[in-house]
Amino acid sequence: MASENMTPQDYIGHHLNNLQLDLRTFSLVDPHNHTATFWTLNIDSMFFSVVLGLLFLAMFRSVAKKATSGVPGKFQTFIEMIIGFVHGSVKDMYHGKSKVIAPLALTVFVWVFLMNLMDLLPIDFLPWIGEHILGLPALRVVPSADVNITLSMALGVFILIIFYSIK
Numbered sequence: 001m002a003s004e005n006m007t008p009q010d011y012i013g014h015h016l017n018n019l020q021l022d023l024r025t026f027s028l029v030d031p032h033n034h035t036a037t038f039w040t041l042n043i044d045s046m047f048f049s050v051v052l053g054l055l056f057l058a059m060f061r062s063v064a065k066k067a068t069s070g071v072p073g074k075f076q077t078f079i080e081m082i083i084g085f086v087h088g089s090v091k092d093m094y095h096g097k098s099k100v101i102a103p104l105a106l107t108v109f110v111w112v113f114l115m116n117l118m119d120l121l122p123i124d125f126l127p128w129i130g131e132h133i134l135g136l137p138a139l140r141v142v143p144s145a146d147v148n149i150t151l152s153m154a155l156g157v158f159i160l161i162i163f164y165s166i167k
Helices: 008-014 043-066 074-093 101-120 125-132 147-166
Strands: 020-022 040-042
Touching (some): 043 074, 043 101, 074 101
Antiparallel strands (some): 020 040
């Protein structure tokens, strides 16, 4: 959409559309002429979730490989603060013995934090690149704004907790 011809309602509506794939036809959905069906996949939410998950793994792996027992660097200190915060929160809330709860809590905390951090990018920056350079009809950058991502993370944690409590 050209921003010169948009009304305020069009501008707001444009930012509420996901890049969607119709799983029946395997074609991108036009956000202006489509009503959501069950067979619709929000590609942008999944893409940014996976990219941010990989970023999380790369950051923590890099710090783990370069960790020193002496004076830590700034980034190592930042990561240690995050781990200490999550460990303290888990220790205060969960008094049982499980080696799964703290890593799961750390993963969910950092992943959701990175997803919400995407909201600090200028609202039109990545959608403009998607529209004008890549030719995408819509792009929504913040994965946690999609209820499907939030629900799937909650359901995944619920299933993992049940699995490890039975095991």
